[in-house]
Amino acid sequence: RGAVLSGAREPLLRLAARLGAPVATTLMGRGLFEGDPFDLGIFGTLSTPVASEAIASADCVIAFGAGLNSMTTYDDSLLAGKRVVQCDVDPARIGLLSRVDAGVVGDAGRIADTIVAWLDDAEHKPSGFRSPELEAKLRDFDPAAQFVDRSTATAVDPRTLTLRLDAILPAGRTLVVDGGRYMLNALRVPARDPMSFVTSTSFGSIGLGLGHAIGAATAKPDQPTVLLCGDGGFMMGCLVELNTAIQAGLDLVIVIYNDGSYGAEHIQFHTKNMDPGLSLHRWPSFAAVATSMGATGVTVHNLDELDAAAAAIAERRGVVLVDVKLDPQVISETTPAAH
Numbered sequence: 001r002g003a004v005l006s007g008a009r010e011p012l013l014r015l016a017a018r019l020g021a022p023v024a025t026t027l028m029g030r031g032l033f034e035g036d037p038f039d040l041g042i043f044g045t046l047s048t049p050v051a052s053e054a055i056a057s058a059d060c061v062i063a064f065g066a067g068l069n070s071m072t073t074y075d076d077s078l079l080a081g082k083r084v085v086q087c088d089v090d091p092a093r094i095g096l097l098s099r100v101d102a103g104v105v106g107d108a109g110r111i112a113d114t115i116v117a118w119l120d121d122a123e124h125k126p127s128g129f130r131s132p133e134l135e136a137k138l139r140d141f142d143p144a145a146q147f148v149d150r151s152t153a154t155a156v157d158p159r160t161l162t163l164r165l166d167a168i169l170p171a172g173r174t175l176v177v178d179g180g181r182y183m184l185n186a187l188r189v190p191a192r193d194p195m196s197f198v199t200s201t202s203f204g205s206i207g208l209g210l211g212h213a214i215g216a217a218t219a220k221p222d223q224p225t226v227l228l229c230g231d232g233g234f235m236m237g238c239l240v241e242l243n244t245a246i247q248a249g250l251d252l253v254i255v256i257y258n259d260g261s262y263g264a265e266h267i268q269f270h271t272k273n274m275d276p277g278l279s280l281h282r283w284p285s286f287a288a289v290a291t292s293m294g295a296t297g298v299t300v301h302n303l304d305e306l307d308a309a310a311a312a313i314a315e316r317r318g319v320v321l322v323d324v325k326l327d328p329q330v331i332s333e334t335t336p337a338a339h
Contacts, residue, residue, distance in 0.1 A: 001028040002065020002088060004194040008109035009033065012064060015112040018119050020126030022054055022134065026066045027187065029194050037135050044072040046187060049146065050137045058082060058129070064108040065089075068098035087111050143188075147334070154301050155327040158185045158257055159334065164303075165189050168310045169253060170224040174198065174216045178209025178238065180230035181263025182326075184335055189228060196223070206230065207237025210254070214241060217250040224251045231258040231283055239289070246294045246319050253313055254321045256286055259328035270332035280328070290321035300324045
């Protein structure tokens with residue numbers, strides 16, 4: 001997010017074009033390069049197949065204002081065999097989390113403009129990395145074509161839910177994502193801009209999302225706030241703050257990825273071929289609880305019922321809670337083993 005805070009979008013895009021390099025962001029900077037034809041999206045464990053292929057073929061990575069943590073570098077595997085240049089305003093951050101070959105201390109935009117001037121002086125010719133083939137792959141990439149939908153009459157495929165939410169949720173939103181297994185899907189829902197994205201996972205705990213959402217909605221009352229959370233996290237911490245959000249009259253939409261389990265435990269049982277029964281729970285009706293407290297509650301069992309949720313969100317007057325039923329086995333079978 002350092003490059004976002006420094007307002008370095010245009011200098012970085014100028015540098016990327018001068019080098020002939022595609023661009024990408026960490027999770028916390030996602031959306032910074034939206035609209036550029038060579039925007040790879042997220043660099044890291046959430047990369048698309050097209051981005052992963054491009055990253056794998058690169059021989060150098062220049063990072064601006066990015067910590068290069070294990071999720072961004074996939075435990076350094078995405079940097080293997082590459083020269084790495086890390087630019088940051090804080091010299092203590094350079095090389096702190098990943099191996100780097102060179103470090104530059106300074107503002108992201110000023111560094112980028114300086115390098116461009118040097119390249120101009122040297123009459124540098126851009127590489128061919130920004131090829132028409134790569135541009136076409138990025139333009140034509142369809143996330144829905146990457147999987148077979150496994151929605152049923154009683155459960156929605158979490159991957160399909162994630163793709164549908166972008167259209168259903170209010171535009172111009174602040175997006176808050178709680179922790180949990182489900183977030184590998186939920187983190188793909190776009191926010192309004194990089195500074196309208198909030199996650200509580202840095203605390204290493206689930207159940208903190210609604211507190212963050214209340215803070216975000218209070219700080220930015222001019223735009224709607226959306227909280228995406230899992231059912232385990234909602235029961236662990238978010239439920240106790242639901243009344244606070246309702247009483248404050250916040251413009252807030254809560255979407256629960258509800259697979260009736262504690263996901264971290266379920267996927268461990270699944271991976272080890274053990275009975276996942278201990279991770280499963282019979283929760284109360286979240287929609288009924290929300291309605292009893294003065295919010296609008298909607299339960300979604302299948303794709304057809306998403307229309308009712310969309311209508312409730314569009315007509316909202318205060319807090320709307322949408323409880324989407326998922327199959328825990330589908331999530332375990334479609335979640336990458338690593339991270």
